Amino acid sequence: MIGSPEINMVIRQILSPTLKENSFNKVNTRHNWACIDHCIWVLDISAVGKYFSDVTGWSPMSIHVDLGIYYDFIPFKDGEIKIGNKGELLPKSQQCHLQKHLFCNIDQSIYTHHFDNPAEKERNDIWWIKPNGSNIKEVLTDIKKSFLIDGLEWLRENTDLKIALIEIEKEYNSFEKFYKAMYFAEHLKDKQKFNKYKALLEQEQKRIDTLFN
Structure with missing residues (x-):
């Protein structure tokens, strides 16, 4: 079965350069940040894991990609945010004030058609990774596409604080x-x-x- 090191290598090959080209100044494979004015952009890549796999049928190395924007003028009140070596805030996507999923554009019905739960058959916020890893490049290429077409626009739009407030309202x-x-x-x-x-x-x-x- 494919492991995290092999997946991470392809992330660094395909997605990481695109993040660096688009303002992400701390690129750490699965956890990435960009500091822009009072905003901290976050992109996290997470495997669904064995328990989720056992319950739903998704392969355990399948991944989802979460975006977030943390606004540094809002006091953080629940737990602690990680601090980087230079004193910078490094929030997780789930700690952000605005959050968004990236969505898969690949037809994954070949993997999900046998699921008992109709909701799992139809969901498109997870990328299926084959146990042998043969489709990793296809998956990361699609994640890159989703980020450039959908995610980057969302991040840029909500860096405008007036627009972000409208979304919160x-x-x-x-x-x-x-x-x-x-x-x-x-x-x-x-x-x-x-x-x-x-x-x-x-x-x-x-x-x-x-x-x-």
Whole structure:
């Protein structure tokens, strides 16, 4: 069975140069970052693993690719963010304030048609990697394509803080949404929105407190 070292080698051959050409200044095979103004772009590549494979039927070395943007003016409140050798923040994609999956453009029905779960048959946020690794180059070429066509545009668009705030405002009302929006409004010096989201955040905190008291 193919292992991580063989997959990582192809990632470095096909995807890493493209990331370096597009502002990623810390490229570490499966975990990559770009620091742009107040934004930190993140691209993480993760294997689905044995447990997921046993439950769903996907091959264990199959991978998904997650993007994120972390905004450094929003205080981080859950756990700790990794710090690099130069003092730079190195968040994981799931720690980012905006998150996105990349999607597969390859027809993978030959591998998934026998799945019992219809949702697993139809999902396109995972790239199937054959146990012998014979399709790794095809997979990484498609990931590169997905990044250039879809992911890079999303990253660039949401580096515009006003656009990013609009995206946050579209989210389902929650403590997390109000928290992010309040700090965005403060950073953008939008007093009206700051007061709005501060009040909503305090109201939501009181609601949550009553559930546990």
